[in-house]
Amino acid sequence: MDENKNPPTPKRLKRPNRLLRLLALLVTAALVLGAMILVIYRDTINLDAFRRWMAYQNIDTGETGETAPFSHAGGDKLAIAYLDSGVVAVSASGARYYTLDGQQLAEEVHALENPVLTASPTTAVAYDAGNQALFAFRGGEESFKLDLEGGADLLSARPNEGGWMAVTAQQSGYKGAVTVYDRRGEPVIQISLSSTFVVDAAVSPDGQTVAVVTIGQSGGAFFSRLLLYRVNQKEPFAQVALGSLTVLDMDFDENLVWLVGEDRLVTVSLEREEEVVRTYYFAPNYLKGCSLGGDGFAFVLVGRYRSGGATQALRIDGSAQVAQSIPLTGQVLDYSAAGSFSALLTGGQLSVYDGSLEYCAGVENSQGARHVALSANGSAVLANDQRAWLYIP
Numbered sequence: 001m002d003e004n005k006n007p008p009t010p011k012r013l014k015r016p017n018r019l020l021r022l023l024a025l026l027v028t029a030a031l032v033l034g035a036m037i038l039v040i041y042r043d044t045i046n047l048d049a050f051r052r053w054m055a056y057q058n059i060d061t062g063e064t065g066e067t068a069p070f071s072h073a074g075g076d077k078l079a080i081a082y083l084d085s086g087v088v089a090v091s092a093s094g095a096r097y098y099t100l101d102g103q104q105l106a107e108e109v110h111a112l113e114n115p116v117l118t119a120s121p122t123t124a125v126a127y128d129a130g131n132q133a134l135f136a137f138r139g140g141e142e143s144f145k146l147d148l149e150g151g152a153d154l155l156s157a158r159p160n161e162g163g164w165m166a167v168t169a170q171q172s173g174y175k176g177a178v179t180v181y182d183r184r185g186e187p188v189i190q191i192s193l194s195s196t197f198v199v200d201a202a203v204s205p206d207g208q209t210v211a212v213v214t215i216g217q218s219g220g221a222f223f224s225r226l227l228l229y230r231v232n233q234k235e236p237f238a239q240v241a242l243g244s245l246t247v248l249d250m251d252f253d254e255n256l257v258w259l260v261g262e263d264r265l266v267t268v269s270l271e272r273e274e275e276v277v278r279t280y281y282f283a284p285n286y287l288k289g290c291s292l293g294g295d296g297f298a299f300v301l302v303g304r305y306r307s308g309g310a311t312q313a314l315r316i317d318g319s320a321q322v323a324q325s326i327p328l329t330g331q332v333l334d335y336s337a338a339g340s341f342s343a344l345l346t347g348g349q350l351s352v353y354d355g356s357l358e359y360c361a362g363v364e365n366s367q368g369a370r371h372v373a374l375s376a377n378g379s380a381v382l383a384n385d386q387r388a389w390l391y392i393p
Contacts, residue, residue: 059100061392064363066382069389070102077112080388081119082338082373082381085140087388088124090117095126097137100381100390106142108135116156119293121338121376123159130154136185138163144185152177158202160252164188166201166210180210180231189231196225202252207231209270211257213247222246226257226268228275240268240275251292256318258298260290265298267320278320285312293374294337297323301335313344315357324357333369339376345369352378352393361393 061067075091086105087098092115097106114129123143127134130153136144148154148169155168155176163183171177176198178191189210191198196216203210212227224242229235242259249260257268263283269276285302288310292298297317301310309331315324334345340355345365350372352361361378367389369382379392 059390059392061390065361065392066363066367067101067390067392069367069387070098071386072096072098072102072383072388073107074385077115078371078383078385079115079117080371080373080381080383081117081124082375083119083124083137084121084375085138087373087381088117088119088126088137089383089388090115090124090126095135095137097124097140097142098388099140102388105140106137108142108145110135118156118158120159120161122161123163123165125157125159125165127154127157129156134167136163136165138183143183144181146185155198156200158200158250158252160203160205160207162205162207164203164207166203168198168201168212176214178210178212180207182207189229189234191229191234199224200247200250202250202257203231204252205254209252211250211252211268212236213242213250213259215246226259228270238270238275240277242266249290249292253292253296253318256296258292260287260292260298262287265290265300265316265320267318269318278318280316280320280322289332289335291335291337291342294342295339295376297337299335299337299342301328301332313342313357315342326353326357334372336372336374336380338374339378341374341376341378343372343374343380345372345382350380350382350391352380354378363391 072089073096075093078091081088089096092112094110095108098104110133112128116127116129118125123138125136132148134146134157150172152169152171157167159165165181167179169177174192174194176193178201180188180203182188196214199215200213201210210229214225224245226240226242227236228238245261247259251258255270259266265280267278282302286306288303289301297315300314300316303311310328313326313328314322317323330346332344336343342353344351348365350363350365351359354360368384371383373381382389382391
């Protein structure tokens with residue numbers, strides 16, 4: 001009986017909206033055109049200026065490129081760090097974390113006898129060298145706090161860009177210990193040594209390797225050694241003799257470990273099956289300062305005399321060779337390196353240099369800045385004892 005009924009009429013498919021199709025075509029064409037322009041004019045387009053424009057669209061700057069200063073807590077032994085999410089200031093009175101316009105994000109009011117500040121582009125760590133207190137800041141908040149127990153004393157703490165951290169301390173029963181913490185503040189591995197002193201450590205950018213510097217004595221002479229560990233193994237997979245080098249600073253940059261001593265800079269490459277050690281000696285000059293914050297280079301200040309200020313700035317590459325150098329005149333108050341940029345702060349001027357150590361931007365130091373911290377895009381935070389502000393080239 002039902003076979004006489006007419007079958008249902010099939011539904012008609014809706015045609016795509018012609019306007020939407022046109023918009024999609026225009027967007028695709030714009031993206032292709034933009035990519036072609038970047039390829040054709042990549043040598044003339046200032047990508048760093050574009051990144052700064054994207055990062056600071058909502059920040060007002062004056063004719064000089066400086067923002068309105070904001071007040072910070074100040075204090076003796078002040079140091080600052082420029083994170084991708086704000087500014088961290090550390091002094092003898094504690095640690096504070098601010099946005100770029102001065103809003104306080106986090107604070108640790110704590111008497112620090114020997115305040116030290118170390119930082120990666122994302123994470124800053126403040127600690128009291130020789131004591132027990134440590135504070136880490138990242139992503140607009142205090143991400144980690146540590147208070148060592150049992151009479152342990154902090155020697156160093158170094159974060160990587162992912163927020164992992166290598167903490168070196170003297171502990172009872174050992175000559176030194178290194179603990180690696182992940183970005184959540186959970187311990188991943190502890191390396192405790194009883195036969196030799198541990199003085200410093202750094203964790204690789206991927207968090208898989210930790211470089212440990214030790215110092216020992218043989219025949220009345222001191223010698224240093226670099227030990228390399230996987231974070232899932234308690235025994236080193238490599239040992240590198242460093243001779244009489246006394247390590248003052250270090251960094252772990254991809255497959256390269258940087259070590260700074262009083263008389264030399266050493267790089268240890270891990271790209272091959274056997275570690276390759278290269279050395280640059282500062283003599284006949286003397287080391288006046290060094291920043292390892294740049295990508296793939298060290299920014300080194302040297303002087304002709306043991307006393308007195310720096311007379312030359314060097315950009316040293318991963319093969320421990322001087323890539324560029326510039327002469328210096330006048331007193332350098334502070335210096336910084338980040339990304340491909342370097343900066344020098346004097347009483348009269350902030351000068352920012354590009355990857356070829358050519359002057360690319362600067363501003364008169366009219367507000368009495370004594371501290372500078374660079375961002376990877378070439379902008380800088382300046383600070384004096386009471387105020388801080390941003391300079392955008």
